[in-house]
Amino acid sequence: MKIRASATLRAFFGRRDVLEIDGDTVESALTALFDEYPEAKKVAFDDEGNLRDFIRVYANGEDKTARDQWSAPLSDDSEILLLPSISGGAPFESVVSNERAKAVALDDAEIERFTNHLTLREISVRGQKKIKAARVAVVGAGALGSAVIRSLAAAGVGTIKAIDFDSVEPRNLQTQTLHGLRDINRPKVASARDSVRNISKSIAFEAENSAVTADNAISLLKGFDLVLDCSDNYKARYLINDACFFCGIPVVFGAMFQCEGRVGVFNYNGGACYRCLFPSPPPPGLVPTCSENGVISPLPGIIGSIQANEAIKLIVGIGEPLVDKTLVFDVLNLRTTLLEVAKDDKCPLCGRNRTIATVEDFDYDDFCGLKVDETEEPIDEMEPEELAKRIENGDPITIVDVREPHERAILRFPKTVVIPIGQLARRQKELDPKLDTVFVCKEGKRSAFAVRTLREAGYAGRTYTLKGGIDATRDIIFSREGGWL
């Protein structure tokens, strides 16, 4: 019969994942196995000969860890799995059932096209049929989505749904390989559809040109085997996590920050969810969103490919998925770290005392700083046109740039005082409370946070945030005759 060892144990079995062993019970098979690998025996059993607590034994998918089950007869083609408890509580199951895989057939063209998988022992015909039967939703057709959608389409995933509300802009082309010059201003999902059609005509591709909201999250994702989170903002991330928890769909999550990427599998078979790791998003303004942050251009390809690889593993049921783990990949120094993510009993979504009973919206808006706390005094916004007029008229006004140094290097805003948010309270004496003070950042979120910070520090002068930030202002400010630079 076959014995499989989980990757963490493999080092003790000559790095082999499958071992052929003679035996007709769990007892006789394990005895034969450990006679052959005495080093492994020291790991698996204590001095009294008892199986150590952290290892579970499965035979043909059934838990046979208890010693009294070891003498039950097993057939020749049985498979025993040795699973350290740290990897999760159950043997690894494909997200696509065998019945569904059996119901699809591969035609001659597909047999030729998918040769790479068909000749790969781990996948073969059985696995490729599962890939064809699989229904995968990808949220985000941007940077990560580009790598994921291309890879899944090429692999032969039968049904792919892409969800994105954005249109293609020139600055996307550096990281988003689904889109090209002729796609500028087109919806990203339309461009994604064309790219997928160019890879294969037989994929059922659904293009959803809308944002994920609390109202639509469940209906958008329900019925899919797997969701790939390729979003770039906290709101979408928490909506996807919560909706998938309620629908029982595993999520392959991907995220990027500058030169670092993260991948993890959440909500698989009762495993940890994203909120077990981060119960709630950071306060608004503290962390720039991905759309405010640059990334090194090959990073989304690398991280998206790892996500797609996890998806294929989950669909076929092979390898060791990143369940209850997060891979952190620093591509600048080529360092990877594998973090254990324990399911949290206190998780507000999947823990014992759940406080989240449905996919909720208002919380996310608050969390993400998209909505101002109504109990707080509102922050005055200044329209870009108004600011332009005041500068042109020579009105006395103070403009404070709270962006990071690397952001200021891209585009310098004229006539500004530079004070990082962290120093505002301490340096408020540099501001003249008799003058109106306007705070500027890239999108207008961090500047609103700056106003609040200053207010809390007791500043008495009139403060504004520049509406929409420099992104909304650049055309107005920089198209003026003569410019201000």
Ligand SMILES: [Zn+2]
């Ligand atoms: Zn959780």
